[in-house]
Amino acid sequence: MALRMTAQRRALQGLGNGVLVLMLLWTAIPFYWMIATSLKYDKEIYGYEATLIPQRPTLANYATVFRETPYLLYLRNSVAVAVGSTILSMIIAVLGAYAIARLNFPGRAFLARGLVFTYLVPTSLLFIPMFALMSALRLTDSLHGLIIAYLGFDVPFCTWLLMGYFKSVPVELEEAARVDGCNRVGALVRIVLPMSLPALVVVTFFSFTHAWNEFLYAYVFTSTTSARTVTTGLVNFMSQDVFFWGPLMASTVMSALPPVLMFLVFQRWVVKGLTLGGVKG
Amino acid sequence: MATVPSTTVSLPLPSSRRGLGWRGDRIQRVLTQDRTLGYLFLFPAILVIVGLVAYPFASAIVMTFQAKTAGAPGRFIGLDNYRELFNSDQFLRTVVNTVVYTTAAVGAKFLLGLSMALVLNQERFCNNLFRSFLLIPWAIPTVMSALNWRWIFDDASGLINNVLVRLNLIDETISWLSNPNLAMLSVIVVVVWQGTPFFTMSFLAGLQAIPKELYEAAEIDGASVLQQFTHITLPRLHPIFVTATMLSAILTSAAIQFVLILTNGGPADRTMIFSVLSYHLALGGAQRLGMGAAVSLIFFPILVVFIVFLTRRMLREKGE
Numbered sequence: 224m225a226l227r228m229t230a231q232r233r234a235l236q237g238l239g240n241g242v243l244v245l246m247l248l249w250t251a252i253p254f255y256w257m258i259a260t261s262l263k264y265d266k267e268i269y270g271y272e273a274t275l276i277p278q279r280p281t282l283a284n285y286a287t288v289f290r291e292t293p294y295l296l297y298l299r300n301s302v303a304v305a306v307g308s309t310i311l312s313m314i315i316a317v318l319g320a321y322a323i324a325r326l327n328f329p330g331r332a333f334l335a336r337g338l339v340f341t342y343l344v345p346t347s348l349l350f351i352p353m354f355a356l357m358s359a360l361r362l363t364d365s366l367h368g369l370i371i372a373y374l375g376f377d378v379p380f381c382t383w384l385l386m387g388y389f390k391s392v393p394v395e396l397e398e399a400a401r402v403d404g405c406n407r408v409g410a411l412v413r414i415v416l417p418m419s420l421p422a423l424v425v426v427t428f429f430s431f432t433h434a435w436n437e438f439l440y441a442y443v444f445t446s447t448t449s450a451r452t453v454t455t456g457l458v459n460f461m462s463q464d465v466f467f468w469g470p471l472m473a474s475t476v477m478s479a480l481p482p483v484l485m486f487l488v489f490q491r492w493v494v495k496g497l498t499l500g501g502v503k504g
Numbered sequence: 505m506a507t508v509p510s511t512t513v514s515l516p517l518p519s520s521r522r523g524l525g526w527r528g529d530r531i532q533r534v535l536t537q538d539r540t541l542g543y544l545f546l547f548p549a550i551l552v553i554v555g556l557v558a559y560p561f562a563s564a565i566v567m568t569f570q571a572k573t574a575g576a577p578g579r580f581i582g583l584d585n586y587r588e589l590f591n592s593d594q595f596l597r598t599v600v601n602t603v604v605y606t607t608a609a610v611g612a613k614f615l616l617g618l619s620m621a622l623v624l625n626q627e628r629f630c631n632n633l634f635r636s637f638l639l640i641p642w643a644i645p646t647v648m649s650a651l652n653w654r655w656i657f658d659d660a661s662g663l664i665n666n667v668l669v670r671l672n673l674i675d676e677t678i679s680w681l682s683n684p685n686l687a688m689l690s691v692i693v694v695v696v697w698q699g700t701p702f703f704t705m706s707f708l709a710g711l712q713a714i715p716k717e718l719y720e721a722a723e724i725d726g727a728s729v730l731q732q733f734t735h736i737t738l739p740r741l742h743p744i745f746v747t748a749t750m751l752s753a754i755l756t757s758a759a760i761q762f763v764l765i766l767t768n769g770g771p772a773d774r775t776m777i778f779s780v781l782s783y784h785l786a787l788g789g790a791q792r793l794g795m796g797a798a799v800s801l802i803f804f805p806i807l808v809v810f811i812v813f814l815t816r817r818m819l820r821e822k823g824e
Contacts, residue, residue, distance in 0.1 A: 231728070231729050232729070235626070235729060236626060236628075239622070239623045239626045239628070240628070242619060242620075242623050243623050243624075243628075243634060246616075246619075246620055246623065246638060247634065247637065247638070249697070250637065250638055250640065250641060250697075251637075252663070253641075253649075253652055253653065253656060253697065254640070256652070256655070256656055256663045257652045257655075260655065268661060269660065269661045270660075270661070273661050273666060275663075275666065275667070275670075314548075315548040315549050315552060316549070318545040318546070318548065318549070319545060319546045319548070319549035321545060322541070322542045322543075322545035322546045323546070326538040326539075326541055326542040326545070327538045327542075328538050328539040328542035328543065329539070331542065334546060334549075334550070335819060336815060336819060337553060338549070338553065339814075339815045339818050339819055340811060340812075340815050341553050341557040341558070343751075343754060343810075343811040343814055343815065344557060344561065344807075344811065345754060345755060345758035345807070346758075347758040347759070347760050347778075347779035347782065347783075347800065348561070348564070348758065348800045348801070348803075348804060348807075349557065349560045349561060349564070350783075351564060351567070351782065351786045351787075351793050351796045351797045351800070352559075352560035352561065352563045352564040352567060352797065353556070353560050354574060354786070354787070354793075355563065355567070355572075355574055355793060356559070356560055356563070358574050371556070372556065374552045374556060375552060375553075375555075375556030375557050378548075378549055378552045378553070379549075379552075379553065379557075382549055383818065387821070407541055432643070432645075435645065436645035436646060436647070438645075438646065438647045438760075438761045439760055439761065443783075443787060453645075454645055454647040454648075457647060457648070457651060458647060458651070458765060461651060461654070461765070468655050468658075468661075471651065471655070472652070472655065475648045475651055475652055478645065478648055479644045479645060479648045482643050482644065482645060483640055483643045483644060485643075486639070486640070486642075486643035487636060487640075487643075490636060490639070494639075494705055494709065495709075
């Protein structure tokens with residue numbers, strides 16, 4: 224029987240390796256095509272001389288992106304919106320999560336439920352009234368408008384995630400600090416926050432990448448170049464009459480890089496934070 | 505619910521506070537009360553929820569009974585928007601498309617994600633490296649993935665046609681995104697490529713949380729690998745199956761950017777799903793905000809069942 228088991232195990236391991244190779248190819252080929260295209264001259268991209276592997280690799284497409292498109296402006300806008308909404312949602316979420324995790328007051332459970340509920344309502348149900356609201360407040364075509372709009376997703380999510388971590392910080396530590404003369408805010412800043420560092424990292428990662436990747440609000444609220452972010456900027460490149468896949472893929476590679484690098488660096492925490500509950504996928 | 509009562513204990517005032525007048529004393533006391541502090545701390549979050557989710561949502565409901573364009577006040581027209589939708593072939597096609605698209609995409613992501621998780625759960629050289637790599641599609645902005653795939657599917661010079669022609673498998677290139685019979689399939693492929701890692705991550709975490717002793721005990725009892733899978737692995741993963749599937753169903757059905765970038769709902773509405781139809785009606789020229797909102801809201805009752813269920817589950821995990 225033991226022999227049968229090992230035979231079974233070995234077969235499974237072999238099958239697993241085979242499946243893994245297929246999965247790696249399935250994941251890698253689109254990346255390859257994106258990067259390869261960005262490194263080709265047009266001659267190798269279109270028509271009879273099109274190649275699968277760049278014969279004469281070039282960075283010309285990258286140069287074109289910077290020279291002939293407002294890509295740098297889009298990049299700057301994306302960074303501004305991502306940083307702004309991350310900082311704001313962080314402050315709001317830390318306070319809210321602390322209140323829900325530690326303070327006892329009527330309506331606490333109801334508010335906690337409300338937070339999770341709003342996090343799960345998809346933006347495609349909200350973008351029409353949000354567009355009307357933003358137009359009425361004259362916040363369309365503005366980075367401030369986007370920063371504010373993104374709070375609607377970031378705050379509920381970050382609060383929910385932090386709430387769990389704050390609860391895992393032993394109450395005794397905080398009480399000791401308060402006996403020593405620390406008030407609530409002091410206990411939050413000196414005791415709870417340092418102990419929740421992994422959660423703060425995850426929350427920063429999610430709100431930053433969310434703002435960086437967001438498309439629908441940015442697309443609907445923005446109609447001028449000055450307030451376009453990277454995602455809507457690239458879609459705008461595509462919808463122009465001339466398709467220029469070389470530069471488009473070059474800018475796609477550059478725009479995908481920041482979130483991918485962040486993900487690889489923070490992966491351990493991100494996966495943990497994500498599997499604690501659920502994350503918009 | 506189970507907040508430790510000790511957090512509400514009012515600490516004995518340190519003697520230094522005696523110096524304050526009775527008024528300052530009272531303010532101090534009120535401010536340090538849980539109730540005041542709780543509402544104070546939560547106020548910004550409540551403002552966000554009400555202003556950016558609850559109010560827009562309520563105004564969407566009102567809009568569905570109006571003929572409204574952006575910037576102008578709406579005119580009440582009763583149920584006309586809904587009546588028009590239910591009499592339109594386009595809307596009925598959209599309902600069918602949304603259901604087919606969501607079921608197929610979530611089902612495929614589930615199966616692929618489960619296989620990936622099982623494979624990654626085996627012991628192997630460099631496994632962590634493979635795991636990181638397989639998760640990358642999830643970290644890439646969805647817009648970038650959609651653009652990249654649009655180019656892969658390109659009629660004339662895309663990767664797929666390029667390779668198929670080279671291998672002499674086809675004489676004429678295939679229009680993956682504009683052929684009415686292939687467009688939906690192509691969109692689903694992209695959605696699956698991007699969304700599988702989410703399932704992989706969730707399932708892998710679930711697998712790693714199963715105690716090894718269970719398998720060892722089963723092995724001693726002579727259970728086959730298949731029996732171990734159906735009697736230990738599957739039941740243990742069940743809660744994660746439910747959570748991940750529901751979450752993905754909400755987000756997949758509501759995702760707009762893949763269809764918008766790949767096919768824009770075409771050809772001949774073959775890939776029109778509710779989020780895209782709602783966008784077209786509300787902002788694609790005619791600016792019928794009420795109609796657009798009505799399309800989304802008709803789907804909301806289905807979503808709300810999932811949302812309420814998930815809310816309960818996610819709060820239970822946090823000990824609420």
